[in-house]
Amino acid sequence: MTTYVLRRLVLMVPVAFLVTIGVFMLIHLTPGDPALILLGEDRSPQAIAAIHQQLGLDKPLYVQYLIWLGHIVHGDLGRSITTHQPVTTAIGERLPATLELGAVALIWSLLVAIPLGTIAAVRRGSLADHLATGLAVGGVSIPNFFIGIVLIFFLSVTLRLFPFGGYVPFNQDPFENLRHVILPAIALGTAGAAINMRFTRSSMIEVLNQDYIRTARAKGAPWRRVVFIHALKNALIPVVTIVGLQIGGIIEGAVVTETVFTWPGVGRLAVESIFNRDYTVVQGIVLLAAFSYLIANLLVDLVYGWLDPRISFT
Amino acid sequence: MSTAPALVATQASIRQTRIHLLELARGHPRVILAGSLVLLLFLIALLAPFISPHDPIAVNADNAYLPPLSPSHLLGTDELGRDLFSRVLWGARVSLPVAFVAVAVGLVAGGVIGLISGYFGGVFDLLLMRLIDALLAFPALILAIAIVAALGPDLRNAMIAIGIVAIPVYARLVRALVLQLKQMEFIAATRSLGATPTSIILRHLIPNLLNPVIVQVSLSAGFAILAEATLSFLGLGAQVPTPDWGQMINTGATFLANDPWLAIVPGAAISVTVFSFNLLGDSLRDALDPRLRS
Numbered sequence: 277m278t279t280y281v282l283r284r285l286v287l288m289v290p291v292a293f294l295v296t297i298g299v300f301m302l303i304h305l306t307p308g309d310p311a312l313i314l315l316g317e318d319r320s321p322q323a324i325a326a327i328h329q330q331l332g333l334d335k336p337l338y339v340q341y342l343i344w345l346g347h348i349v350h351g352d353l354g355r356s357i358t359t360h361q362p363v364t365t366a367i368g369e370r371l372p373a374t375l376e377l378g379a380v381a382l383i384w385s386l387l388v389a390i391p392l393g394t395i396a397a398v399r400r401g402s403l404a405d406h407l408a409t410g411l412a413v414g415g416v417s418i419p420n421f422f423i424g425i426v427l428i429f430f431l432s433v434t435l436r437l438f439p440f441g442g443y444v445p446f447n448q449d450p451f452e453n454l455r456h457v458i459l460p461a462i463a464l465g466t467a468g469a470a471i472n473m474r475f476t477r478s479s480m481i482e483v484l485n486q487d488y489i490r491t492a493r494a495k496g497a498p499w500r501r502v503v504f505i506h507a508l509k510n511a512l513i514p515v516v517t518i519v520g521l522q523i524g525g526i527i528e529g530a531v532v533t534e535t536v537f538t539w540p541g542v543g544r545l546a547v548e549s550i551f552n553r554d555y556t557v558v559q560g561i562v563l564l565a566a567f568s569y570l571i572a573n574l575l576v577d578l579v580y581g582w583l584d585p586r587i588s589f590t
Numbered sequence: 591m592s593t594a595p596a597l598v599a600t601q602a603s604i605r606q607t608r609i610h611l612l613e614l615a616r617g618h619p620r621v622i623l624a625g626s627l628v629l630l631l632f633l634i635a636l637l638a639p640f641i642s643p644h645d646p647i648a649v650n651a652d653n654a655y656l657p658p659l660s661p662s663h664l665l666g667t668d669e670l671g672r673d674l675f676s677r678v679l680w681g682a683r684v685s686l687p688v689a690f691v692a693v694a695v696g697l698v699a700g701g702v703i704g705l706i707s708g709y710f711g712g713v714f715d716l717l718l719m720r721l722i723d724a725l726l727a728f729p730a731l732i733l734a735i736a737i738v739a740a741l742g743p744d745l746r747n748a749m750i751a752i753g754i755v756a757i758p759v760y761a762r763l764v765r766a767l768v769l770q771l772k773q774m775e776f777i778a779a780t781r782s783l784g785a786t787p788t789s790i791i792l793r794h795l796i797p798n799l800l801n802p803v804i805v806q807v808s809l810s811a812g813f814a815i816l817a818e819a820t821l822s823f824l825g826l827g828a829q830v831p832t833p834d835w836g837q838m839i840n841t842g843a844t845f846l847a848n849d850p851w852l853a854i855v856p857g858a859a860i861s862v863t864v865f866s867f868n869l870l871g872d873s874l875r876d877a878l879d880p881r882l883r884s
Contacts, residue, residue, distance in 0.1 A: 290720050291720060291723045291724050291727055292727075294720060294721065294723070294724030295724050295727050295728070297724075298724060298725075298728070299736075302736050302737070302739075302740045303740065413865060413868050413869055413872060414861075414865060416864075416868060417812065417816075417861050417864040417865035417868050418857075418860075418861045418864075418865075419816055419819055419820060419823070419836075419839075419857070419860055419861070419864075421820065421823050421839065422839060422853075422857035422860065422861065425839065425842075425843050425846065425853050425854075425857065426854065426857070428846060429846050429850045429853075429854070433846060433847050433850075524729075525729045527729065527732065528729035528730070528731045528732050529731075531731065531732070531735060531824070532731075532820055532823065532824065535824065536843070546732075546735070547824055550735070550739040550826070551825070555739075555740075558736065558739055561732075562728070562732055562733075562736045565728070565729050565732045566727045566728045566729070566732070567727075569727055569728070569729055570727045573727075
């Protein structure tokens with residue numbers, strides 16, 4: 277196991293290295309001179325040269341990359357071009373809101389996916405199965421920002437059950453915090469619910485056809501016990517993989533949902549930074565998103581092997 | 591004389607394909623349903639200039655905010671008095687070409703990488719696959735947003751970004767299939783008869799990759815439409831006054847309290863379009879995957 281973990285970590289190094297090159301190059305693809313953005317009105321050649329020297333833009337590209345990489349390794353993502361705040365601080369301030377939204381969205385997706393997927397598998401071919409499968413295709417086809425807008429229209433504008441958007445910190449008012457997070461979490465978690473439902477269904481169908489389930493039935497175990505105790509536990513193992521990847525991809529979904537619901541998280545910060553041409557912040561967020569994904573991939577592989585003893589780490 | 595057997599073989603192959611398609615249709619009505627929906631969407635995109643009752647960008651302030659089912663405006667009008675039905679029809683002319691170009695970029699670039707990587711192996715495989723791993727490390731939408739943010743927000747850059755995001759999926763799929771196919775006897779036999787790698791790839795590998803690739807194309811088209819709508823919703827795709835579904839939702843969301851149809855109509859158009867492509871991909875996978883055949 278330790279050898280496997282070490283080998284996976286070593287294999288991650290070249291990929292992580294390529295990711296940093298990709299993120300670094302993204303900013304250098306940007307048309308225009310960052311010095312001009314920083315300077316605003318005062319664009320004298322001396323001022324431009326001074327900014328180039330200050331940011332190291334007068335150095336060869338590979339030197340700039342190595343300096344930038346050195347800073348990254350020390351946890352320094354640079355400073356925001358617009359607010360001059362350290363990028364790590366800007367992201368750190370917004371991350372808890374994104375993580376809260378992601379966690380509630382994940383809970384919602386599992387609460388929908390596991391029961392529906394199980395029912396669809398147990399009653400395969402029935403109306404309930406067709407309905408659940410149709411809902412699953414629909415769930416991945418509707419854009420999450422559109423789900424958000426429909427929810428706002430019906431539940432906020434028409435029925436006035438939930439606020440239109442915004443955020444109240446949990447330590448300030450737990451009840452209001454919950455009221456504010458429900459709609460964005462449903463919008464963010466619906467596509468995940470659809471995917472998890474399909475995984476649960478197909479995995480459950482496979483497990484229900486296995487010999488040990490037949491044996492359990494033959495020994496007289498009640499059907500409900502066979503489904504929920506014997507089958508579901510094993511059927512959920514592949515679901516863990518996809519849920520792990522969804523955790524790694526929280527920032528991705530949050531970009532749009534947070535914009536619709538004016539949720540002050542990392543996703544909204546990304547969009548604001550793009551429009552303010554604050555490329556150091558965009559760079560930091562893209563790097564964070566990519567590394568979250570890489571680490572989630574690694575953890576999923578390890579957890580998968582731990583949950584399913586048949587998988588050997590050789 | 592010399593071309594006759596080849597002609598006969600080609601005709602036989604076409605006849606076989608027709609029979610296969612008919613059998614496919616008979617056994618899988620979902621393929622027909624989804625295929626018809628996709629075909630209808632393409633027809634709408636193609637015929638939008640002829641079937642749209644109004645100019646989609648013609649401003650008429652006197653007609654602003656007309657509700658659906660108004661006389662001469664089936665789905666109502668927007669805040670500038672533009673006919674919503676015409677804008678939705680023209681929106682298909684934006685979304686479907688974006689999907690087409692983005693999928694083509696992903697398919698060609700990813701397919702070539704997958705073919706080279708899978709067929710030649712060795713250093714090619716090692717280097718190309720690390721590159722693909724690095725691309726896969728980026729969540730798809732974040733990568734698309736980052737590319738558009740770097741290149742500048744417009745429709746062409748959105749197409750490029752979505753295409754780049756699709757590359758790893760095709761590279762991985764094609765590589766895996768080529769690795770399986772090149773172990774098969776007919777490939778070994780062709781190679782022993784002196785066929786060149788180009789000939790093996792073009793005449794024997796690519797035709798055998800088609801089924802799974804077609805399924806992936808359909809699913810990727812759904813993703814591309816969704817991604818384009820998302821980028822336009824965020825203001826990073828099509829720009830005003832292009833009639834784009836994502837951008838129409840963005841504008842419509844501002845008027846949600848009084849005129850909800852401004853956001854709901856284009857939202858429904860995106861959902862139906864993506865649903866059709868996903869349904870087609872799903873049903874084709876069920877129909878073409880021999881493991882799922884009863």
